[in-house]
Every structure is written in C-alpha cells, then in structure tokens.
Amino acid sequence: MTSPAPAVAPGVRRLQVPNPYFEGQNNVYLLEGEPLTLIDAGINTPLSLAALESGLHSLGYAPEELEQIVLTHKHLDHFGLARSLQECSGARVYIHQADWDEVTHFEATHAQVTRRYRAFLAEWGVPAELIGSLAFLRKDYSRLARSVAAKPLSDGQHLQLSQGELIVIHTPGHTCGSACFQCDRLLFSGDHLLPNYTPNIGATDMESGQLLSQYLGSLEKIRRLRGIELVLPGHGEPISDIAARISAIEAHHRERSGKILEILTGGRPQTVYQIALQLFGQLRDHHVLLGCGEVWAHLEALIEGGQVEQATSDPGRYLAGRK
C-alpha cells in the first residue's frame, strides 16, 4: 500500500501522478474538508488513474467521494482524468472559460487543434518529413484525455471551501485560459509558475497573438498578490520565494530575446525552426512544437518592438530590424 501523501499545507495533500508522455509527473492536490476538492486531475492512462486512486485510498478517501475538481488549464496532463473521476463521483468540474471549449469538446476539437499545429509548424519552416514523424500529432494521443462536462470560471470568481475561499486568478500566457487559484496564503499555480524550468509559452493558442506579453502581464498580476507564502505548482516541489522565482523567469525571457536578436543580427534571414535549432539543438517529438512556439512568441514581441522584421523576399524568414 502507498504511504499517505504528506500535507503540503493544513488540509492540502499533494498526490503525484505519473505522466510518461510530457513532463514525468503531475501534481494533483487534494483539498480535504467540504466540498472534497481536487486541483487538476492528471493524464488519462490506467497507470495514472491507479496512482491517483491509491493515493486517495491511502488518505482514507475513495474517488467516489470527490465533490469538486478545479482545473488549472486545458493541457491533457492536467485534465485528462477528470471525466473518469466525474463518472464515478458525480463531481462538479470547473475550468476558466477561455479553456472551456477544448476540455468539454475534446474529441471534436482535438483534430482541429492538431491540424492547426501542423499549419504553424509548416509556416515556421519545420521540414515536412519531420512534421510527418511527430508522434503527438497522431490520433492515439487523443486517448490521453476525455471530454468532461465542466462549468466555466471567470477572473475573480470565488469557490467556497472548508479552508476558506478559492479565488480564480486568470493568468493567460501558457494557455489562454490558464488560471491560478488563491486560497488564503496558498497559490495553486498549474503551469503558470513552475520551480525548475520556465513554463512553455507559444506552443498552445499561438493564433491568439502576443503570448509572451500576455504571460509577462500575468506574472506581474501574481507578483502583486498580497500574502502568498507558498506556491503549489502543477509539476515539481512547492515554491516558497515567489518574488525570486518570478524575477528568475523574467530574466530568462530577457536573455532569450537577446539571444534570438544576436542570432538574427548580421547573417541571412532565418526561419523560426532554424532559430530554434541554434537555441535548443536538435529537437524531437513535442519539443519541436515547444521549441518553435517559444521562438515564435519571442519573435512576435520583438517584431512588435521593431527589433525584428520579416524578410521582404520571404515572409517565413526573419532578420534584425534597424532599431
């Protein structure tokens, strides 16, 4: 039997759910009391479901007792199991309204989303044979989540818990509907704030434009919150120094923009993919999308600031501007 998950704060348990596809492991938080609440749900695989069930059992709960599941965003590894948990428990599920459509109509929208990814990858100069080989664009990935009936959340909304109120803070950037949830001195940050690496920007919802400045605006929003003592992220260990973590992420983005400008200064105009190869080395599978999306998010900001231009001879290539 699994040993009971330790409390990360009074009445809050962290259940670690395996996720072999994306980032190794997801944190799912159990908020004890009434209503019995989960923050996020893990990816839809038998192994993840078993881990979540045994984690709940070790604390003396059954999945059937769950009353509420609050999702931080629409990525498969965060909402994938919500439907299975809802089926056995009848739990209410919530997600921010901007991520609501893909989670409630996952099967119908998944094909459109992967088509959009293909179009962006082609526009970014990724070779056709590489796009053809990417496993995450294949149909079997659509099994990693299931549509779930959910209620849409909006910024500033409050959900009542035994521990106090859970306040919805809309933090677009990683996805358009990413949200953090504040409960007194705790902040559940999903993938908006992570301890060990900078959250990916640009590989989801790229059509919405200027994701990097949306993300940096959302970081500022979190920085201004009063009284947060502990951040509980979607992956990795809790973050106690929120200001230092925010500053480190901002510094990382400034440095990355500087590197991209350096790459584009002096030489021939380059595609998003060529820039990504110089920044990250050879890219494999979904890292092709993550790497190119990240470059694209930076390029959009640099173009807006006049520091980068599209080559007149080829709109898929970029060069340093004259500013």
Ligand SMILES: [Zn+2]
């Ligand atoms: Zn995510």
Ligand SMILES: [Zn+2]
């Ligand atoms: Zn994640």
